[in-house]
Amino acid sequence: QSVLTQPPSVSAAPGQKVTISCSGSSSNIGNNHVSWYQQFPGTAPKLLIYENDERPSGIPDRFSGSKSDTSATLGITGLQTGDEADYYCGTWHSSLSAGVFGGGTKLTVL
């Protein structure tokens, strides 16, 4: 059971928009920055969003992040088949003094 809660899977058609939620508590998301990662099978995770809503250079603006209280959301617009991957949220847990991740969400582009 992960500290951060994500839906196991989401799906949408090419060109559409999808959102992935990440729910936590005041001890983690509520008082720390959230990051989002994309992972294709057999490869290392890749940073998509940091500090809740910032994109590293090279990440298309189709990817966006937001945070409200103890939850965060990753949005992907203009879905492409190449976006099919696992997506993870992550943050710091202040009372545990540990990093935490969500269980991951598998995105299917139908």
Next chain:
Amino acid sequence: EVQLVESGGGLVQPGGSLRLSCAASGFTFNNYAMNWVRQAPGKGLEWVSGITAGGSTYFADSVKGRFTISRDNSKNTLSLQMNSLRAEDTAVYYCAKALVASMRVGYDYWGQGTLVTVTS
């Protein structure tokens, strides 16, 4: 170009030990926190341990007392000493660079991972 190259993984019996290393290049190593994140086969990401630029260390409860993290800034190397290994420690272990010197922000570069298999 930032590069993180892990080594040291392999097959080990329960109760055994293993030392993982991560060779870093392409950035000023001593300015950033570094972390180990693992992924069991078919499972999600699990943060294992981290060390700040200043040398403060942190561990997941699942490995506390068994794993030790260290960094050698003169050699740009991160290490993870794993003792009393259990079957549930079986995973791909990733070295991950933090965005800043502390632990509270995400990880912008990841190594390719090294597989640790604990089995009798």
